[in-house]
Amino acid sequence: MSGDKSLIFKLILLVIFIIISIRLFYLQIYEDKYHELSENNTVHLESVYPSRGIIFDRYDSVIVENKPTYDFYIIPKQFSVRDTTKLLNSFSLSIDEFKNSYERARKYSIYRPSVFYKGMSHSKFASIQSDLYDFKGIFHNPKPTRFYKSPILSHALGYVAEIGPTDLERDTTDYYVLGDLVGLSGVEKAFEDLLRGNKGYKLKLYDVNGMSAGSFNEGLDDVLVANGKNLKLTIDASLQQYIEKLLYGKVGSVVAIEPSTGNILAIASSPSFDPNLLSGKDFSSNYLNLQRDTLKPIYNRALMATYPPGSMFKLIQALIGLEKNIVSYDDNIYVDLLNIGDLAPEGLYDLEKAIVKSSNNYFFKLFRKIINENKDPNTYVDSSIGLENWSNYVKMFGLGSKLNFNISSSNTGFIPSSNYYDSYYGKNRWKFSNVYSLSIGQGELLVTPIQMANFAAIMANRGYFIDPNLVLEIDGEKLSRPKKNYVDIDRNHFDYVVDAMEEVVFSGSARRAYMKELEICGKTSTVQNPHGYDHSGFIGFAPKNEPKIAIAAYIENSGWGGRSAASIASLAAEKYIFKSIKRSWLEDYVLKGDFIDEEDKQ
C-alpha cells in the first residue's frame, strides 16, 4: 500500500470496467430477446384484409358479394374528444359500455390500438364519417363482410364468421389470428382456402405515442394482399329462388341435379334463414336465436335429414328383380292383399302395373323372391345370403354411404346388411318375415334427399350417375368432371322402369305432376311417419328423353307423395326447362300449402 497510493483506484476502475463490459455483453450479445422487443415496440403488423371471393350462379348472377364494414380502434394515449355525447351517439354506445371498452383498451396498452367497436355498416359509417375527425385517438379499418342481395341458398352457402378459439387451435396453417373471418359451413367452409384469399401485411413503424412513422424497411418486407378466388356455382339462382318460394311455410327439402353432369341446379332446405343475419356484428345473437328455433332453420335437410325412401324405392326393387331374372317384362302374377297394407286393389299385375299402382303386396312377393333364392336349404341362411346380395345392389345406387360431394357435412343414410340383422336378432335367427318392410322402402332403410336426387339422376341416365357437384368454375377455370359411376344392371331394365315412371305421372299416383310438354317421369312416396302425418316424397326427371333435370322432393308431414312433393318437383322442372310457369293453378295449390284431406286431419 505504501508504494502506489493510486492502486486501489486503479482496481476500482478495473472492476467497474469489467462489470460494465460483462453487462453490455449480456444485454447486447448473449440475451437475444431485446431485438425482438424493440421491434415489438416499434413495428406493428397491420393486416390488409382480402376481399373474399364472390359467388356466382351458373348464369353469372351474383349470389354472394362483399360490402365493407368498419372496425374501430382506440389508442388510449391519444384519445381525446370535445363532445362525449356526440361520440356515444355516433357509436350508439352507453357511457358505461364506452367506459368498459376504454378501460379494457387501457389495460392492454395505452400506446397500442385496441378494438372497441366492430362491424359498423357502410351506411352508418358514411353518416358519422364527418365527425370522426373530432375523435382523437380513434381509428378505423375497413373489413369486407359478406352481403347477400337476395337471401337464397343459405344452407348450401354456409356462413362466414370470426374464427373461434377451438378452430384457431385446430388450424395447422398458422394463417388465422383471433378475429379473422373464416367459412364455417357449406360452400364457404368447403372452399375456404380459395375463397378467403390471403391477408396482406404492412409493417409499419410507430413511435412511442402510437403515431405512424412510415414503413418498416421501406416496405420491402410487406406482403401484398391477395383477394379470394371467385366461384361460379352450378346453381340456377332463379330456379333456386323459385323452389324456396314453393317451400315457404313447409318443412322439407328439394334437390335438383342436371343428370348428364351431376351438377346441382338447386338445393333447398326449408325453413330457411336470411344469410345476412349471420354476416356482421350481430352474428352471435342471431346464430343463437336460429339455433333455438324448434323448426331448426340452420339444419340443412337436403344433406342431413334422413327418411325412409318409401314407395320410390320400389323402382330399385324392380330393377334388382329384373336383373336377377326373378321377374321379366311380361310376367303376370295374381296379387292378393293378405300380406301387407295396400292402397292398390288385388288382381293380376305385371311389373309396370305394380309400379304405376304402387302395389305393396306385389313388391312384398317380389322382395321375398329376391331374398329367398333357395341357395341354401336353411331358410335363415338363405335369407342372409339373399339380403347381402340385395344390399350390395342397393349400394350401387349411391345409397348407404356419403356421396362424393363438395360439402362434406352430409349424412350417409342407412342400407341394412346381413351383419346388421345378425347383430340385431342373432346369427340365423332372422328371415324374410323379419325384414319384409324393406320391400316397400320402409323399415330400417334411410336415405337423404340428395341421395334420392342422385337416384333420380341414375334413372334419367338409365343406369349411371356422376358425383353431385356444386362448383362449375373457380376464377374462370372450369373444373374437370369426374367419371360416370355405373349401376351394374342392364340398361334395358332401366328403359322398362322409366316407361313405368312415365305412366306413374300420366295415370298413376303422380298425376298432379303431369304436364304434356314436360314429359316428366317420376315416382311418389308416402313415407310412413310414426310421429305425425306422413311425409310426402317424389323423385323424377324431365324430359323423358335427354333429361335436363332430375329432382327429389321431401315435404315433411304433408301426406301423400302425389300432392305436395310431386307438385313442387313438377313445378321446379317446368321452371327450369321453360323458364316460366304456365300451371298457375298448381302453383297456387302449392303456395296455399294445404295438402292433407279433411277426414285425415282429425
Place this chain on the structure above:
Amino acid sequence: MRKISNNFFSNDFIITGIYFTMLLIGFLSIYSSQNTDGYDFISFQNESFKQLIWIFICLFVFFAISILEYRFIFDLAVPLYGLSLFLLVLVLFIGQEVNSHSSWFNLFGLKFQPSEFSKFSTALFLAKIFDSYSINLRNIKHIMLTSLVFLLPSSIILLQGDTGTALVYFAFFLVFLREGLSVNFLFFFFAFVLIFVFGLLVDTYILYIIITVVFLVYVGLSIKDIRKVINSFILFVLSILIINGQGFVLNNILTPKQKQRVETLINPSSDPLGSGWNITQSKIAIGSGGVFGKGFLKGTQTGLNFVPIQSTDFIFSVIGEEFGYLGSMIFIILYVIFLYRILILSEAQKDRFARVFGYSVFSIFLFHFTINVSMTLGLFPVIGIPLSLISYGGSSLLSFSLLLFVFLKLNGVKSAILGR
C-alpha cells in the same frame, strides 16, 4: 512570468484528445436522440443545436483558462465556494422548477444549474483546505470538518429535491481515501451497501443468521484481542440496525418515487408501463443494438422516442442501440482510458493542492460515468445524473469542462516547472 500557456494544449494529448472526442460523441448522440423532423437544426427547440452552442462556450472557456494566470485558481477557491453556496441557497427561493427539482436559474432563457457549478467550486475549496491546513485524516476531528466541505452543498441540493446530484458529492469520499482515510472505511461502506441491497432481495432472517455466523467466527478467531472483539461487536450491532433500518429508509426517508425506483431496479417487469418503463426501454434499446448496432440515426428506440429523457439521463442508450457492442465497448474503453489518465496525472502531482483537485476531478467523473451507465444498463436505480461530457445540458458540460481545464492548467504548471 512563466510561459505556461504554450504547454496548455500539449501537456496531455490523451486527455484533450479524448475530451474533444467525447464532445463529438455527445453531440452526435444528442442529435440522434432528437426528432428533427418537425423543425430546422438551427432552432432553440433543438437540443443538439443548443449543445453545439455550449460546446463553443466551452472552447472559449478553454482558451480563457489557457491564458489565465494560474495563481488565480488558488485565490478564487474561497470566494467561488462562497458564491456557489449562496447561489445554491438562492435557487431554493427564486429557482425554476424542472422535473420537480427547484435547482435552476432562468437567465434570459438560458437555464443555469448552480448545483453543477458547485461541484467545481467544492473541488477547488477542498483542495485549498487540504493544502492550507495540513489535514490529517487519521484524526477524526479533521475528517468531520473536511467532510463538511462537501456535505454542506450536498445537503442544500438535497433540499432542492435533487437526490442524484446530492449523491455525487459523496464521490469526494474517494479523495479522502487517497489523502489518508483508512481503507477500512471503504470496506465498511461497501459491506453496509451490500447488506442493504441483500436486505431488499433476501429474507431478513437469512441475513441475521449469516451476519451472526460471520460475527461469531470472527470473535472466535480474535478472542485474545479485546479491541478487535469490541470493534466487531459494534459492527455487528450496526449491521443489524441497517437491516432493520432498511425498511425505515425505504418507507420514511426515500420519497415514494425514489422507493419505486429502487423496487423497479429489483424487478423492472413489475410495472413495465409505469415506473419500469425507463429502465425497460433503455435495456431494450441497448440490447437490441446487438454486436454492430443499428447504425447512426437508425435506432428505432431512439428515433421513435421510446426512451424517455434520452438526451440527458439515458444518452448512453443511443450509443448502445446505434453502435452496438463494438461501439459501446470502444466508448467505454475510451472513457476508462480517460479516467485512468486523470488518475495517473493526479497521482503524479507533487503539490497537494493539485493532487487533491485532480483526485476530485477523477472521483466526480468516475461517479457520473459509473452510475449513469449502470443506470441505463439496469444495474443501478435511476437517480437522474448526467453522463459527463456526453449528456445534453449546458451547466453540466461547462462544469465538467471547468474541472478538466483547471486540472490541466495545474498539471501544466507542474510540467512547466519540470520542463524548465
